[in-house]
Amino acid sequence: MKGIMVTGTSSDVGKSFIATAICRILSNSGIRVAPFKSQNMSNNSYVTIDGKEIGRAQGIQAEAARTKASVWMNPILLKPRSNMEAEVVLLGRVLKVLSGKNYRDQFYEQGLAVIQESLDYLKDKYDAIVMEGAGSPVEINLKSRELVNMKVAEMADVPVILVADIDRGGVFASIVGTLALLSSEERSRIKGIIINKFRGDIDLFTDGIDWLEEHTKIPVLGVLPYIEDHMIDGEDSLSFHEKRITANKNVLDIAVVKLPFISNYSDMEPFYYEEDVSIRFVETGTELGNPDAVIIPGTKSTLSDLAQLQKVGLAEALKQYNQQSGTIIGICGGFQMLCTTLEDPFGADTGKKGLQMMGLNVIPASTTFQQNKQTILSKGEFFPATGLKGEKITGYEIHIGQTTINKKEGIMPFLLLDNGKEDGCYVDNGRVIGTYMHHLFHNDEFRSIWLNRLRVQKGYSIKETNFISKMKDKRFDLIAEIMKSHVDWDMLEKIIFQGADK
Structure with missing residues (x-):
């Protein structure tokens, strides 16, 4: 098999980003x-064209590769x-729920x-296959029955590149460690090192590159710069971040409830590209x-997270916010929490x-x-009956809950789907919206309609639609250019096509 595995010294070093660029x-x-x-x-998932579920990072990488996920x-x-x-x-469908121990004991051979x-x-x-590892390949307590790093590189017989994040500090220790x-067999499969998230003058790091190559006997293929807002969807909760704006007075303050088992947080990513929108997690x-x-x-766990909101006082604060005519949107589990009652008859x-x-x-x-x-x-x-106009709304649904709304004056469904079903709830002229449609804000x-309503309420000027969806494919080409300009691509390409033994 021709290909490469991108593994890292830890989580959130940029493996998904680099795999996408390749x-x-x-x-x-x-x-x-x-x-x-x-x-x-990951609870950040992607629905394939045949209605099955995979990790979001691989769905995005398939888009970058111009192939169907x-x-x-x-x-x-x-x-x-x-x-x-x-x-x-398993293969896009729920198999069962397992504890970590039972997963290791019962699933390994099947995996x-x-x-x-x-x-x-x-x-x-x-x-060619561009493979991605997970976390670190040397988690000693998990390594004997791991299903995602060096064991899989061995199964595919592909070379491996090791990625380290210099921005978090300790890059030399993380690589050498x-x-x-x-x-020794696994180490022989590592054919190159990439340093990611570098800030500053690269000339100040040349001695570091020389030291790494001398001590590891592995070439440093390149040093990638720190890239803000690269629009490549994150894989885990380490990748989402706040966006606070203080310099501009005419800023919209959007609070996102940071749930313990938050899923599909890529729903919020379009707001990072609206210049007058501040995102903070509560x-x-x-x-x-x-x-x-x-x-x-x-x-991923609506009732558990709802109980946590009640425990920390956020449930009561949200109720008061609603009573004060605050604007609220609940997506999927968030929609379910906004309901009057929730029942789990089957567990x-x-x-x-x-x-x-x-x-x-609410x-x-x-x-x-x-x-x-x-x-x-x-x-x-x-x-x-909402009176809203505009383009077709597209997205995806991932849920086990079924919600029934009590239709009355001022309360109606939010969307009429192409399959004839109604989705969500539209309350008080859109002040409150609940929906199962993930990627609504994409x-x-x-x-634009929703943000302009907020701008008008604040007395700010409305803004034209920011068509960020058209930027994404261009962004794939941009990160490819950055990768090629900061990495020895000729050497990396040879590694990919010559295999693990070269």
Whole structure:
């Protein structure tokens, strides 16, 4: 198999970003390339065209590679639903919920088999595979039964490059320490090092490069600069960040509820490219204040996270904010929390059959959790009575809850989907919106309408639509150019196509 594995000294060093850039560079050269991550642990997911679920990073990498995302690119997805358990998604469908120990004890052989099946499938369809590792390849307590780093590189027989983040400090120790903890066979597979997130004058780091190459006997392929807002969706919670603006007086303050098991937080990413929008995360009632709007995002465990909001006073603060006519949007699990009641008869959300909870009672509706998850790409238009106009709304749904709203004056569905079903709830002329549509704010015209309403309420001037969705494909080419200009691409390309033994 021709390809490369991108592994790192730790989480959030930029593995996904670099793998995405390599996918686009190879695609630009006319090479049929596919991304691959054998096992992903993330609640930030991506729905394939056939309605199956994979890690979001591999879906984005498939877009960069100009190919359709499939379950073979991420055969195992672990979605944490508590500190002890995760939902195991196998080839795009939920298999079961397992504890970490049971996963290691019961799933390992099955995992190896599906990984090999996936590699065989991709090898037949593509010229090269760009693989991504997870966390660090030398987690000693997990290494003997790992399904995502050096074991998988061995199965595919591909070379590996090691990525380190210089911005967090300790780059020399992290590289040398990682290499020291690899076996001699594993270490021989490492063919290059990339330093990521460098700030400042690169000439001040040349001695560091020389030292690394002398002490590790592995070439430093390049040093990538720190890139702000590269528009490549993050994989885990370490990748999302606040965006606070203090210099401009005419700024919209949007508070995002930071749920313990937050999912699909890429829903918020378009706001990072609106110059007058400030994003801050709130975890307690005292932090809420009086924002211009509140967004309650999705979650892998609605009832657990709702209980946490009640515990830290944020539930009560949100109720008071609503009573003061605050603007609120709840997406998926956030929509469910806004309801009057929530019921889990099968234990699908919590593992506790028959659990019932009172919601925030912002929307007159009830949610019942079902046994089967719904994962579909969705498209629709605004429900006619909302009076909203504009482009078709596109996105995706991932949920087990079914919500029934109590339609009355001033309360109606939000969207009318192409399949004839109604979605969500539209309250008080859009002051409160609940929806199952992930990526709602990636619809540029809707985001513009919603933000302009907030601007008018504040007495600010309205702004023209910022079409950031058209920027994304250009962004893939931009990060490919950055990669090629800061890395010895000729050497990296030889590593990819000459294999692990060269």
